[in-house]
Amino acid sequence: MKLSNIQIRDPFIVPRQQEQKYYMYGSTDKNIWQDGNGFEMYVSENLEDWDGPYEVFRNYEGFISDKNFWAPEVYEYDDAFYMFATFRRRENDLLGTAVLKSDSLYGPFELHSDGVVTPKDWCCLDGSLYVDDHGIPWMVFCHEWQQVGDGEVCIIQLSHDLSKAVSEPQLLFKASEAKWPTSFKHERVQFEKNYVTDGSYMFKNEAGELCMLWASFIDQQYAQGLAKSLSGEVIGPWIHRPEPIYSEDGGHGMIFKTFEGETMLALHGPNQSPNERAKFISISL
Secondary structure: OEHHHOOOEEEEEEEEOOOOEEEEEEEOOOOOOOEOOEEEEEEEOOOOEEEEEEEEEEOOOOOOEEEEEEEEEEEEEOOEEEEEEEEEEOOOOOEEEEEEEEOOOOOOOEEEEEEEOOOOOOOEEEEEEEEOOOOOEEEEEEEOHHHHOEOEEEEEEEOOOOOOEOOOOEEEEEHHHOOOOOOEOOOOOOOOOEEOOEEEEEEEOOOOOEEEEEEEEEOOEEEEEEEEEOOOOOOOOEEEOOOOOEOOOOEEEEEEEOOOOOEEEEEEEOOOOOOOEEEEEEOOO
């Protein structure tokens, strides 16, 4: 299957050097705004031709959610694979990020955390794992604009087995602190101005600086932003690039390296279903 034929949002690439294969996860329900069915994965040797889909998680009776299965990110950690994914909870209709676990990249992934690890009464999405230089695991995530108006990016410390939060959430920044996002009004939201935060993802660039990708909107067009930590630590302070690094109605990015050593930005675009596709862009940061 060609990449251009795969409908997927929030693509997340796991390169396996020892296998010379790339594993691609993402939001794969045909209509991600409705019923949650599960997550599928694709495998490639060249980032263009893909095998799959392989079902790695399937909804089941009694699961915490039946709607909005979003943004699965898979990390190898302590000899297992952990999936951070967003779900709209049955109990309160709020989004939150939970952690699932598997012994294989092919799944099946099973719920590892006790429900979501984001704050129970917050509407949150797009949790990502970052392990700092001290070996401490953190989850960076977005506090939804629909609940706070000015969308937030926050961080919370995780237990070493990634099953729960062991600290209170800390605010890193609000969307309006960057120069490039634009505000909007929404008929079902009480705030006069709204700014989106979406798809936060921490990584280190070639210079060893701690960076973060995050997405928002410019006049209803999805765009990909970049921030850097002045201290080199997860708490920041975070400074924002004045312009987005991608503004052609695409975002929710992550960074990976090809087997040839090339740094790639993975994101989806355009942002409208059913036309969204994974895009891989060579980048120097």
